[in-house]
Amino acid sequence: MTRLRIDLAYDGGGFFGWARQPELRTVQGTIEDALHKVLRVPADDADEPLRLTVAGRTDTGVHASHQVAHLDVSDDVLARCMGHMNVSVCEALARRLKAVLPTDIVIHRVSVAPDGFDARFSALERTYVYRVADRSSEVDPRLRGCVLRVDEALDIDVMNQAAAMTIGLHDFGSFATPNPGGTTIREVKTAYWRRIPAAPLVPDGLSMDEAYRTPSLESGLLVFTIVADAFARNMVRSLVGSCVKVGSGRKSLDWFAGKMAKPAREGSSGPIAPQGLTLEHVAYPADDQLASRAEAIRAVRTLP
Structure with missing residues (x-):
């Protein structure tokens, strides 16, 4: 075998x-x-x-x-x-x-696969990216299947304050659907929003007439990047949806903080539309650590 x-x-x-x-x-x-x-x-x-x-x-x-x-x-x-x-x-x-x-x-x-490799349990971390076109940006129609259009101007600074609250080991019960017998405790390693600079696809160092400087497809988009050891069901989309509500002014930072402090699943922190979300990367340890990582991650986690 x-x-x-x-x-x-x-x-x-x-x-x-x-x-x-x-x-x-x-x-x-x-x-x-x-x-x-x-x-x-x-x-x-x-x-x-x-x-x-x-x-x-x-x-x-x-x-x-x-x-x-x-x-x-x-x-x-x-x-x-x-x-x-x-x-x-x-x-x-x-x-x-x-x-x-x-x-x-x-x-x-x-x-x-190396000895001890398990695609699910040996993974150290996963990286997800969610792409949004808000009122301040325009989405290239070729990207409509992987970018969510939002008809609001979003405050990226406030959204980053919300995203920063997610970093570390937390119970994300307010933002995830738990599996029976499982847990919504996850460790987020990084989470942040950034706006892709409006830039040409052609490098700036080339001498070329401006008419031929093909624009980058993602110029101006708002992009959320989150890296964690694992994710509970609907967790990323729910976090994005809540950040967008904060960034639009429909919800406050205190509301978001309350959701982090007291994990309780309810409608206002549910998942946003799926099309903006992409799994971008899965990282694994060195080959000699694959089996031990898989064994450790199978344990049900608890908060200190």
Whole structure:
């Protein structure tokens, strides 16, 4: 049996989230169906289920520019993807998946996972980015699927004061949907808002007529970046939605602070629309620390 690491990306707009669901198009279901096809394994084969474990389950409409999953597969089944290709078995599988997957999923790389690797539990941290076009910026129509348009002028300074409250180990029960038997305690390592400077795509050092200085697609957008060891369900979108309410003046910083101090799920701190959210990066420790990290993170956390 071999454990594979699969690095991938997807446009979440056409999927009902990551996790496989009956009769619905999901990222996991689409990739697993492709694996069964290229490895010639019947979908109901109990001995070779071909099930993916992912670093972070994204919700309906949420994107990933760098997602990580692992797959356990027997060596004889894996060898079926080789055919006449004179490449490694991992490269052969990657090529065959790319040939059958839809264009809204991209396989970056398939590799043999190091000993102790678990895509979910070995991860040190995940980085999510949420992109907003407020009244002070304009969204390029080509980005409409990954940027949320807000018809308000947002105060980035106030929003950063709210974001700073989230850094550290907290119970994010006001901003997350708990899983039965789980916890909403998470450690946020950094969280901040910034406005992307209006800048040309062409470097400033080049001598070029202004008419040919192609503008950067993201110029002027408000971008929220948050890094944490893990995220509870709807946590990032709820934090973004609450920051936007504070930035627009509809809610106060004291309100946000109260939500942080007393975790209680209710409607005013619910999730904002999904299309602005992208999983950008998943970080892992050195290979010799993968197993111990996975063991430690499985423990249910509590606050000091």
